Amino acid sequence: MALRLSCPNCGSRPFTEFWFGGELRPLYREGMSPEEDYRRLWLPENAAGRQTERWFHHAGCRRWLTAERDTVTNEIHVVH
C-alpha cells in the first residue's frame, strides 16, 4: 500500500507528489551554544511511533506542510 497524504490545500494525494523534509526539529535560536546546535542538527529523535514531520507538496500547492505520522504503521493522523 502506498502512502497518501491529505493536503489541506489540495486533498488526498499519493506521497510521490511530495518531498519528505524529515522530522520537525527545533529552529536555530539566537545565543544557542555550538553544542546545542550540534545536537539539534545531527542527533534526531528518529521516533518509532508518532512523529511530527515536514512534507513539501511539489506537485500541488508547493507549500510546506506539517504532518503527524506513525512511523511504525505509516498511518497519517493530521496534516496542517
Place this chain on the structure above:
Amino acid sequence: MIGLLRKQVHLRTNDLKPHYDVVIIGGGGHGLAAAYYLARVHGVRDVAVLERSYIGAGGTGRNTTIVRSNYKTPETIAFYKKSHQMFLELGQELDYNMLVTPRGLLWLAHSDNQLRLQRERAALNQAFDVETVFLDAAGVREVCPQLDMTGGGGKHPILGAAWHPKGCITRHDAVVWGYAAASQRLGVHVHQGIEVTGISTEGGRCVGVTTTAGPIAAGVVMSAVGGYVSNVARMAKIRLPIITHPLQAYVTESYKPAFDRVVASADLHIYISQSARGEFLIGAEIDPYTSYANASTWPFIASASARAIDLLPFLAKLRILRAWTGACDMSPDYSPVMGTTELKNFYVSTGWGTWGFKAIPASGLSMAELLATGKVPALIAPFRADRFRDDRAISERASAGTH
C-alpha cells in the same frame, strides 16, 4: 558413512545466565561476528547475543549480498577492502559454505558527469590498491553483452563504467548461521526470542540490560540492532546521528543461469544480479521517507522494474516472485558509526544503512577488539559517533547508496 547421514545441528539452546562479561543486542551479522571474534581472537567467551526474533531476521537476512570495496574515501576504502578480503576466506574460517561468487561489478555511466565520477572512482581505487578500471562503451559491451547500450532506446545510453572485477555475491543466511554456529562452538550463548527492553546504568555507566526474560548484568554492552538502533539509544538515554529508512528489493522466478555480472547504475539508482538459485534480484534506492514499516510498495516495484528493463530488456518477460523490505540505519554521510558512546561501557555498531552486509567481518573483528581491550582500533577510529560535532564527516553518498 555414519557422519554423512548424521542430522546436522546448527545451533543449540543455552540456559540464560544472570551475568555475562559481554552482552550483544541483536543477532544480525554485526552482533554475531563481534561475538565470534571476541571468543576466537581475544578468548572472551562469556558472551551472550540477544536476538528478539530469529537470528538474521533483520537486514542481514534481507540484503542483496553484494560484497565490494570500490568506495571513495581513504578511510572507507581501507575498511571495506579488509572486509572484502576477510569475506573471501570466511568459508574456511567458519567451516561453512558462504557461496562467495565473484561476479564482477559494473557501475554504469549514462551522462558526462557520471563518466567523470566513474573515471575518478577507478583512479582513486587504484591508488589504494583496489582493482577497479574504467571501461568505455565497447569495454562494457564486452564484459556484459546483455546490456542494451542505448539504455531503453536512447533514454539512458551507456557511455562507460567503472568495472570492479572482484565484486562478489554470497549467501547471506550462511553468514548469519556460520558466525552463530562457530561462536557457539567457542562457548558464546546465542539466545533467540529475547528482546532487550532497557539499558541498566549505575553511576553513569552501563551495567547490563533488562529483557523480556528478566534482567542480565554485563561488563559491557554492545548494540547491533540495525535500523532499530534509535530505540536502543533511547533506552540508554543517548542520541545517535541515525534515521531509519526502508529499503526494498525483489526477485523474479528462477531461470537458468544467464547473467553472471552485477550491474549498477548510479544515475538510475538501480542494481541487478542473478542469484545462485537463478532468481533475478533487483534493488534500488531507499524509500523517500523514514519508516519502520517494512512494507513493499507498488510504486517502487513499478519504477524500479521500468529502469531495470531499460538496461536489460529481456527482464520484461520475467515474472516477479517475491518482494521484501528491511529497515536501514542511515547515517548523514553514508559511512558507518562504530565505537564508544556518551554512556560508558555501552558501544554501538550502526550506520550500516544500505551498505553494511559487506562490512560484517571487518566490523566484527574491530568491535571485538574494542570490547576486549577498551581501545579503538585505528581501522574504525574515523567512524566514531561524534564525528559530526567537529565536522569530520566521511562522505560516501555517491558510492554507498543502495548496496
